[in-house]
Amino acid sequence: MAKEILRMEDVTKIYDNGFVANKNVTFWLHESEILALVGENGAGKTTLMKVLFGLETPQTGKVYMDGKEVKILNTLDAIEKGIGMVHQHFMLIPSLTVAENVVLGVEPMKNGLFDFKKAVEMTEEVAKKYNFNIDPMARVSDLSVGQMQKIEIMKVLIKGAKIIIMDEPTAVLTPQETEELFEQLILLRNSGHSIIFISHKLEEVKRICTRVTVLRHGYCLGSYDLKDMSEADISRLMVGRDVVLKIEKEDPTVGKTVLKIRNLVKNSASGKRVLDDVSFDIHEGEVIGIAGVEGNGQSALSDVLAGMESFSSGTVELNGHDIKGKNVHEIRQMGLAYIPEDRMQYGCAGDMSIRDNIIADRYFKKEYRNGLFINHKHIDEIVDQYIKDFEIACDDKREPVRMLSGGNIQKVVVAREFTSGSNFILANQPTRGIDVGAAEMIRKTIVKKSREEGTATLLISADLNEVLECSDRLLVMRKGKVVAAFRKANEVSEEELGEYMLGLKTMTPEEMEGLL
Ligand SMILES: Nc1ncnc2c1ncn2[C@@H]1O[C@H](COP(=O)(O)OP(=O)(O)OP(=O)(O)O)[C@@H](O)[C@H]1O
Numbered sequence: 001m002a003k004e005i006l007r008m009e010d011v012t013k014i015y016d017n018g019f020v021a022n023k024n025v026t027f028w029l030h031e032s033e034i035l036a037l038v039g040e041n042g043a044g045k046t047t048l049m050k051v052l053f054g055l056e057t058p059q060t061g062k063v064y065m066d067g068k069e070v071k072i073l074n075t076l077d078a079i080e081k082g083i084g085m086v087h088q089h090f091m092l093i094p095s096l097t098v099a100e101n102v103v104l105g106v107e108p109m110k111n112g113l114f115d116f117k118k119a120v121e122m123t124e125e126v127a128k129k130y131n132f133n134i135d136p137m138a139r140v141s142d143l144s145v146g147q148m149q150k151i152e153i154m155k156v157l158i159k160g161a162k163i164i165i166m167d168e169p170t171a172v173l174t175p176q177e178t179e180e181l182f183e184q185l186i187l188l189r190n191s192g193h194s195i196i197f198i199s200h201k202l203e204e205v206k207r208i209c210t211r212v213t214v215l216r217h218g219y220c221l222g223s224y225d226l227k228d229m230s231e232a233d234i235s236r237l238m239v240g241r242d243v244v245l246k247i248e249k250e251d252p253t254v255g256k257t258v259l260k261i262r263n264l265v266k267n268s269a270s271g272k273r274v275l276d277d278v279s280f281d282i283h284e285g286e287v288i289g290i291a292g293v294e295g296n297g298q299s300a301l302s303d304v305l306a307g308m309e310s311f312s313s314g315t316v317e318l319n320g321h322d323i324k325g326k327n328v329h330e331i332r333q334m335g336l337a338y339i340p341e342d343r344m345q346y347g348c349a350g351d352m353s354i355r356d357n358i359i360a361d362r363y364f365k366k367e368y369r370n371g372l373f374i375n376h377k378h379i380d381e382i383v384d385q386y387i388k389d390f391e392i393a394c395d396d397k398r399e400p401v402r403m404l405s406g407g408n409i410q411k412v413v414v415a416r417e418f419t420s421g422s423n424f425i426l427a428n429q430p431t432r433g434i435d436v437g438a439a440e441m442i443r444k445t446i447v448k449k450s451r452e453e454g455t456a457t458l459l460i461s462a463d464l465n466e467v468l469e470c471s472d473r474l475l476v477m478r479k480g481k482v483v484a485a486f487r488k489a490n491e492v493s494e495e496e497l498g499e500y501m502l503g504l505k506t507m508t509p510e511e512m513e514g515l516l
Contacts, residue, residue, distance in 0.1 A: 002030035004067070005194055006052075006163055011061030013047050017403065019395060021047040022058065025220040027213045029163065034185060034195045036205040036226070039215035040238055040435040041407025042393040045198050048215070049165050052196075053085045054078040079105075084161030086152045088168045088433070094141035099123040101140055102154045126158050131187055145294050146177030153184070164188070165196045170204055171432055172462055174293050175498045182208050200435050202231040214238055239437035247440075247469045249447045255284030258335070258424050258456035259305075264314035266300050266480075274300040275311065276480035280516040284423065284454040287446060289471025289489055291464060293501050297480035298460045299341060302428045305458070306338045307331040308346070318424060332361065337422035339413055341429045341460075343406075347413035350402035354394055355383045357401050358416050390415040391438055406433045418445055425449070425457045431466060443470050464494050473515060476500040483507060485515035 006029040013022040021044045029035050037045050050056040052063065054074045063070050065081060072078050078085075092101050099119040108118035123136040132150050140148060149169060156164055166185075170178045185195055185208060199205055205212060206226060214221040214237045221237055235243040259282040266275035275297050282288050292298050303309035305316065307328040316323045318334045332338070340346040348357045359379055362368055368375055383397050392411045394404060401409055414430060427446065431439040447470055449455040461467050467474060471489035475482050476497060484500040484507045486492050499505045 002033060004028050005031045005065060007062075007064040008048070008052060009062045009064065011048065011051055011058050013044075013051055013056060013058045013061075015403075017395075017399065019403070020218050022051070022061075022215075023218045025061075025215070025218075027220060027223055029194050029196065031194055032189050032192055033211065034189055034197050034209045035223075036209040036212040037196055037198045037215070038200070038202070038205060038212055038234060038238055040393070041411070041433070041438060042217075042405040043215040043238070043435075044218045045215055046167065046405065049085065049167065049196065049198070052078070053083060053165060079159050079161070082160060082162040083165070084156030084159060084163070085165040086149070086156060086167065086169060088171060090148050090152055092140050092148055092151060094139075096140060097136065098134055098138050098140060098143075098151055099136035101151050102126070102136070102158055104155065106159060122158060123154065126154050130154075130157060130184070130191070132184070144177070145172050146174070146180065149173070149177075149181065150184075157188075162192070163194050163196070165198075167198045168200065168433060169197070170199065170201060172294055174462075174501055175464060175494050176502060178204070200433070200439065202234050202436065205234065206231055216240070235436045238435065241437075243436050243440050247443055247447060249470075250451065252285045252287070252450060252472050253454075254286055255454055257281050257283055258319060259458070260315075260317040262315045264301075264304065264311055264316060266304060266309070266311040268300075274480050275304065278314070278477075278480070278482055280475060280482065280485075282424070282456040282458060284456055285450050286472050287450050287457040287459055287470055289467035289474045290458065290460045290477055291467050291474060291497050291501060292477035294462055296501075297477045299428070300480070301477070302341065302426060302460055305331075305426050306336065306340070332420075332422070335423045337417040337420045337425045339417050339425070339427045339430045341432075343410050343413050344402075348401050348409060351400050353398045354387070354392065354401055354404070354412055355379070355397040357412050358383050358386055361416060361420055386415040386419060390418075391441060407435055407438060410434055411438060414442055418449065423453075423455055425455055426460075427457060428460045429462060430459070431461070431463065439466075446470050464497055468492065468494065468497075475516070478503055478506075482512070482516065485512040487515055 009026045011022050011025045014020050025048060039045050047056060051058045054072045054077055063072055070081060102123045103119045108115040120136045127134055132154060134147055134150050169181060173181060197209055209226055211223055212226055212234060213223040262279050264275050264278040268274050290298055304311045307326050318336060321334045323331050344350060363374060368379055387397060390411045393408050401412055410433060431442050446457055450457055459467060459470055468489050474486045474489035474492060476484040
């Protein structure tokens, strides 16, 4: 029988506004096991882990470690007790080296000064012990996302964590990086560590976890042995219905050109060429997917198209209008709807209500006014409908958006942008952090809007399944260039895409002719 090293019993967490995020939740973790924690957006996963990591205080509940009751007072206390958390958003200092980042919080000192040599030795030691292939002297800003994640894991290990909480660790990784992470996690498991793995990707859950704990609306539905469960079984438990994991779509009926990009070049402030001679078109009715390892120009492209950043040379036309020198508001008026990668910073105003965020782009329009006055009744009806259609889990549309779970904040942004009436949707990581049920809804809506309304969509996503499922044509970006193009996304394998994304293969301009 596997030894139980952690048990959280009867945990209830009610937030100050009265929202019950966890209700009598009990689960346990064995030594040397990878346990999946799954549930819809807002089900209470992060809250439960915050309680475990000492970031939130529950109203009721007990924590047992190795059979003994413990009190977790704060994060430092959690770390001391051997609990570590790898957050989804990395907390690294880019200008420092790997070694300096790894020892943050446990800095070695010599004669009152930071001992860099010792920091490198400590980093090498933990890298060797757990088979991390990383240069302690490298600067973090020069590293890939996968390597940065390794540093986060090493930071936790160096502090002696035996229990590691991983919040959606694969959301930002390529298939190859995901494979590497899984090898690492299995190694950690085999060396006596236990991992709580939060993920919305059920095929990954099936692959590397032995058990799964399912939360729904704050309640724990139970913990199950994964050998008895299919992906469909898990999603049914999470969502309460069957979820379509594959999207059926007809070939697009392509209309006139909506977005026309020619020889687009952007140099960053430091002189690095982040967009290098990018040219392609998007037509009415088409979904164009962009795959690529993060940091290869996709974000720069998205920022330029949305008017958040300027570009160095080339042209971009939206519905026949040149976007050069135009701001976000002006480009929106030309026909842009925009789901930004960073929903909190650019997608919504955290302190504003859900309702006001949904109508922020339209309350001044004629159909939302009674003469000079805002038609609140009409707005309330529309917002209620969108909350229903986009499955936004909230108590009251008047509460501030920042009170929602990450996935539900994203749904607020998606609801506003999908209903804005624009004919071009720029969707940058639209389902990141979104549960299977809601991701299905968003993907289906992207395809439906292209087929039924003739919307042109540019879909940028680190989730390869998503770009392969939703896109018509598919482009791969690497080092600011388009390095591959495919006529039909569903005819490419994830492995082949990965080879282009990592630069192991490149297409010639001739091979891409007619596909851009
Ligand atoms: N500080 C807070 N005050 C009030 N309510 C909150 C607060 N933080 C979270 N909540 C609510 O608690 C619920 C659970 O949120 P939590 O972040 O734990 O969900 P989750 O399962 O991790 O979701 P996701 O998959 O979207 O990350 C959400 O409905 C959220 O609105």
